[in-house]
């Protein structure tokens with residue numbers, strides 16, 4: 001069974017209209033705070049899942065390599081994933097696996113770093129980095145909606161070092177950790193399900209970025225295909241509700257985890273842990 005540690009990699013500010021798509025402001029503002037510029041604070045939450053012989057990092061925050069390019073998002077309280085791992089008592093060399101849910105900068109910037117001679121290298125030298133082949137194809141031939149959110153520096157050094165491991169379908173990373181593919185937000189986004197003594201913890205990434213995004217129609221305008229997001233989210237939430245998953249929200253600035261429950265023909269977050 002895995003032990004779960006939550007890592008806070010910092011915050012960015014994103015426009016509330018973009019985060020909540022077609023949902024009117026008076027509705028989303030009851031669930032999620034915004035400042036006078038209509039900006040919502042978004043966490044960049046990661047997870048370290050450990051057993052005696054496995055240390056798996058899920059997502060890596062935005063890192064510190066592209067601060068100039070993403071200043072629009074007003075990042076603050078940033079912490080690089082390699083620093084967080086050290087604070088939890090591990091060396092970067094002890095991380096056995098890194099799962100990148102997808103390649104948007106706020107999820108994978110910490111996957112690589114500049115070494116002492118200024119060369120870009122993987123932040124975790126012995127880890128196998130897991131990514132879907134669909135997401136890799138998306139990186140190689142980016143669409144216009146996503147191209148400004150993806151930086152080659154965050155993933156090419158991983159490819160060049162031979163540490164990138166691409167998957168085509170739902171895959172057991174190891175006993176107790178499953179990677180599942182979901183479309184909608186971005187092609188082949190990975191969702192990670194981890195067995196713990198307290199049941200299954202699921203890391204849905206941007207499929208369900210905050211607890212406010214649990215209801216099916218609450219879909220971010222950043223998603224490349226809203227209808228696909230809706231049906232993919234429904235597929236995930238049906239499983240999450242039936243199996244009693246604890247969801248870890250990557251972007252919720254207040255609610256770190258919750259369960260989900262069915263309400264009429266929809267879902268809501270329950271048992272929130274703030």
Ligand SMILES: [Zn+2]
Nearest residue numbers: 104106107206
């Ligand atoms: Zn994101």
